[in-house]
Structure formats: structure tokens, C-alpha cells
């Protein structure tokens with residue numbers, strides 16, 4: 001049997017036992033198993049012979065010190081004082097994901113140690129991504145949850161907690177997307193699907209919520225100049241033109257994220273990205289990046305622009321600023337889309353749009369690896385690229401989203 005468990009030492013009434021990946025040794029012989037969540041099983045010797053699961057708290061004079069299977073510091077029972085119940089026991093559903101709570105420790109069905117839960121109903125997450133043993137969740141980072149059980153003093157405890165303004169029947173990412181898109185209820189079936197396709201990655205990773213809270217949301221409205229959308233510089237809110245969004249949507253479901261279109265300037269073509277919701281979101285997203293990151297994006301853009309002027313000079317009669325290409329140059333284009341050449345802001349917004357869908361994300365990774373890396377950092381090392389003041393709230397939110405099964409722990 002392979003055990004995924006902690007490593008360190010158990011002190012049992014003055015006796016010291018070695019623990020190696022969950023196996024407890026005494027004089028070279030295995031005398032029991034211990035899991036990350038503090039359950040023991042198949043014990044013998046000084047623990048007494050018992051094959052059933054028992055929490056460490058139930059064994060008088062027993063303390064574990066070491067690291068869990070994920071390498072985070074682990075002390076069991078958490079307070080370091082044996083046999084003292086320090087939190088509730090019962091069942092917890094966090095964003096509909098079921099957990100078992102034993103004396104304040106939140107345990108996964110596979111005995112993973114997920115976090116802590118106290119008698120006041122506060123949740124703390126063990127954050128393996130940033131290696132912090134205890135991140136307190138607040139009203140912004142906590143997901144909907146319910147708890148049924150008893151407090152450490154034996155009193156019954158029942159909690160139904162809901163995020164402010166959330167639609168209780170919806171999972172987090174869907175709910176967040178609906179909150180972002182103010183006119184959601186006006187949208188028809190395929191428009192809704194298009195919205196979720198554009199925004200899914202940003203929603204499950206907490207980036208959408210961070211942008212919404214710090215910059216603004218998105219609504220339908222009249223956009224002039226025939227653009228599909230625009231982002232207000234002053235308000236930070238996005239306005240999307242429904243007809244233009246409809247044209248983008250049609251192209252997206254017909255051709256995928258990229259479309260190559262004819263221009264009025266023969267024989268030139270232009271590459272388009274058919275993800276206007278994610279594009280406008282990209283403009284809002286740029287505002288939450290650190291000054292250093294924004295500067296680096298500007299430099300990347302300038303460098304690409306100079307190269308583009310050399311390799312794909314624009315025809316004299318063309319008044320625009322998009323990258324135009326002859327048929328055979330499409331696969332050798334510098335910018336991910338023609339419009340990305342317009343400014344460093346459009347360059348970034350088009351790349352955010354491309355990142356949102358697997359097919360175009362792969363293209364971005366291959367053709368603009370540094371910008372890809374910057375955007376990818378938002379998911380796994382946001383502290384490298386976002387404004388320092390937003391770091392803690394995003395770390396807590398992402399730890400919460402991993403616990404709630406919204407955000408995968410592996411890179412996208």
C-alpha cells in the first residue's frame with residue numbers, strides 16, 4: 001500500500017517515533033499510518049492495536065511535528081497541545097465541494113489537509129501555491145458554503161453562507177461572469193455561451209473578480225465608430241455593441257478564434273481575433289498590472305512594431321495602423337492580429353483575448369513567449385505582475401478557488 005502522508009516525528013508520552021510519508025516507525029518496524037489531516041490507521045505498539053481511523057486528537061499525549069505531503073509545515077493537533085479540541089467537527093460544503101471537518105481541520109476525502117475552520121465559522125486555507133499554511137478568507141475571497149455539525153464545546157452549529165449579491169444556484173465562475181456582464185439577462189442562448197467562452201479562464205482564476213472590483217464591469221450599449229466594444233479610460237467600464245458582438249460571435253463559431261479577412265487594399269489581408277468580450281476585458285486587466293509590467297509590455301510592443309515596419313511595411317495608400325499581410329505572410333505575421341499593431345494597449349488586449357481560448361493561446365505561446373508568460377503569471381505567480389496592493393487579496397481568492405474546485409492547480 002502506498003501512503004501519501006506527512007513526514008516528521010511523533011512524540012507519544014515521551015517516546016519519539018519517526019514518520020516517513022505517513023508511515024510511523026518504532027525501532028524500524030511500522031506501528032501505524034498517519035495522514036495529512038491527522039487521522040491514524042492500522043496502529044499497533046504504543047498506540048494500541050486498532051485498524052480503524054482515529055483522529056490524532058483522540059490519542060492522549062500524541063503530537064506530530066513535521067511537514068505534510070505537500071511540503072508545508074504541519075503540527076498535529078494544530079495547537080500543539082495534545083487532546084485539546086480547538087474547532088468544530090462536522091461536514092462542510094464549500095462551493096458544493098464536500099469536506100469533512102475534524103476538530104477544526106478541514107479534510108478532503110483522500111485525507112488531504114485543506115485548511116482550518118473555527119468556532120466562529122471562519123475558514124482558513126492551506127495555500128500550497130504560495131506556501132502559506134493559513135490564509136484567512138474574507139467576504140470577498142470566501143465562496144458559498146454550508147456547515148452542519150458541532151462546535152468544539154459540543155453545541156450544535158449550522159451555517160449557510162452566501163457571497164454578497166450571488167446567485168446561490170450558480171457555481172462561482174458562472175455567477176462572477178453574470179455579475180460582470182450587467183445586461184446578462186438580455187442575452188440569448190448563444191450570446192451567453194459566447195460570453196462564458198470568452199471569460200471562463202478569467203472567472204475561474206479570480207482575475208475577473210479582481211478586475212471587476214478594482215476597475216469596473218461590462219454592459220451593452222451604443223458604441224460609435226463601428227467598433228465592437230470600447231473601454232472607458234475614466235470609468236474603467238466596458239461598453240459592448242450588441243450587433244458588433246453578434247458579428248464577432250458568428251465568426252468565432254464559424255472559424256474559431258482567428259479569422260483572415262480581405263481588406264480594401266489588394267492584395268493585403270488582415271488577421272482578426274473574434275473574442276471581443278475578452279479583448280475589452282484585456283483593457284481593464286492592463287490597469288491592475290504593476291507599473292513595471294506595463295512598461296515591459298510597452299517595450300515588447302515597440303520592439304515588435306519596429307520589426308513589423310521592416311518585414312511587413314504598410315502600403316502607402318493605407319491610412320490605418322493594422323498589420324497588413326500578403327497571403328503567404330499570414331503565418332509569418334509579427335502581431336497576433338492586425339489590430340494588435342495599433343498601440344501597446346491593443347497589443348495587450350488582443351493577446352489577452354487570444355489567451356482565453358486554447359487554440360489561440362497555443363499560437364501566442366509559440367509566437368510571443370514573453371507576453372504569454374506575463375499573462376500566464378496571473379494564474380500561478382500573480383505577485384510577479386500585478387500591482388503590489390492587490391497581491392494579498394488575489395492570493396487568498398485563488399487559494400479559495402483551488403479549494404472550491406474552480407481553479408486547477410496545474411498551469412492552463
Ligand SMILES: [Zn+2]
Nearest residue numbers: 279283346349
Ligand atoms: Zn481595444
